[in-house]
Amino acid sequence: MSSPTRTRRRPDTVDPIPWWLKVVGGLVIAFFILPTLFVIPMSFSSATTFQFPPPGFSWRLYENFFTNPVWLDSLGNSFLVASLTAVLATTIGTAAAVSLSRMDNRAARLVRTVLMVPIVSPAIVVAVAVYISFLGWRLTGTVTGYVLAHTAIAVPYVLVSVTGALGGFDQRLLKASASLGASPLTSFVRVTMPLISRGVLTGAIFAFIVSFDEVVIALFLRSPLFQTMPVQMYNSVTVEIDPTISAASSLMVVAVTIIFILPQLLRGRAGRRQEPRP
């Protein structure tokens, strides 16, 4: 490109994303989405084995899923564990993020690093460690056990997302709030929380999903009486070769997608409401 052309064109070239980056981005999106595009058609297959393309259309796999108590129980268990994990991990992660943001010293950085360890340690290492300790504490196969283990690996996600939200939070607002007569607790509820709620909500969603599709720890903690959906899916292909898994997977994909998109939609509407009136 000659330099006069570039000078003349400068006002047009406001798009800061070069074409090659868009191509890479497109490939990455395809890489993540393509499997889904195979799973969802397969869930409507009339075949009794895994076949692609599906030989014909049928609701049979969904019928299997919704009439088989094993599938339904595992789905219910997963929802229960994921919900409790989301609540517990969000509470702990938010509390940690808020207090760490007020301390800026070596101790705070150390605590932050320690809290992030579950994200970088291999799942199998965590799983074995959890399994051995929980055996001794009689927590394997219990809701408490699942929730505690999943909370440990979900807290870092909450910590990161709430810390991000706190980055834009002006701590001086808390001084103002105190000078106006609000106790530290009231200030947190009425000033801090509303302003970091996005980060907290995002953290909660991540915690829910981390728990919802966690399989390694769940495999170790399972008992004949209590297992989560990912474990049941694992069983269905390794033990029974049951194509119902494609219906289950499709349901999970749709559920998780809705959970992710819902806050975006709500936020969009709330944002429009805050626009100045003419």
Add this chain to the structure above:
Amino acid sequence: MTRQTTVEVTGSSQGTRRGTEIRLDGVTKDYGLAAPAVDDVSLTIEPGEFMTLLGPSGSGKTTTLNLIAGFETLTGGTISLNGADVSDVPPHRRNLGMLFQNYALFPHMTIAQNVAYPLRQRKMGKQEIARKVAEVLELVQLTGRDDTHPSKLSGGQQQRVALARAIVFEPKALLLDEPLGALDRNLRSALQTEIRRIHREVGSTFVFVTHDQEEAMNLADRIALFNNGRIEQVGTPQQLYAEPETLFTARFLGDSNVFELGQADLGGNVGWEGENWGVDPDTVATHPGVRKASAIVVRPEDVEVAGGRDAVPVGANTVRATVRDVEYMGSYRTLLLTMGDRGLFGRARVSALRGDYAIGDDVVVWWRPRSQRIVAA
């Protein structure tokens, strides 16, 4: 116009003043650094007084304000409000309003919700809250924007909202932490007038922190001038300007010509670079430091400029000077001078009509002994 005048009269008469006495007794804040941030400061702020804490950055004025507010804990001394020791009372129970440089309005609340916030903390009824909010927004002249969010307002308007929020609950005193620092010059002077008016109407104690000496002079009943964690001098703006006790005070407020004297004998005349100057005993600072090293300070508007020594009246103190530059300021001219053998920098203010000075002219600068001030170095 008439209303303004009546308010001024009631505001300045001591009898009608409400407000809280704020008493600092040996207040110290030591972070464990080389020197304490606030070092043994004692100051009594009278009920209803507009006290300005003035000083360069790092002088301890803001730390002192934060100590009064309760955001910092004392490492020594006590702070009392109307005689009650509040040293260990947390900020939200001190009942002091505060104004911040960045306004610190809650961005997720509307103007009305922001102003109602302190009233809701005090469990006030809905109707009373609505009435008080409307009242105070009228006082700061910001009506009709109740449902707007703060980000939609200009800086000046935001600070008005913050001011309304800080006074609506009738706090014992209002603490202002450089509240006009982020505003441009015109807006700043408009809000200064506003703050003075509100101080008169509300009648409560105001403690105002600033590093801007003009702002301090313009606003304050009294100024406490801070330097290195200590109070250098407390007094009315006029006292600080006309009767500085120390060299720091003389230099910080307004322009000065400063002649350092070294170890001077204050019995009769003093000498500076071979000049022999008369001393008026009334102009010697009462500061104990004056017995040691001292300096003579003369304001640029108090010196006269003559062509030669024969044009100077008898009894005046004189110094040789050379004109280095002439600044035309509209209503007056400022001559920038080098004075004496070593070329000490100085200023003289002359009438705008005196256009007959040129750069390089040798002149004689003179003043009467009662126009000068002898201060502690």
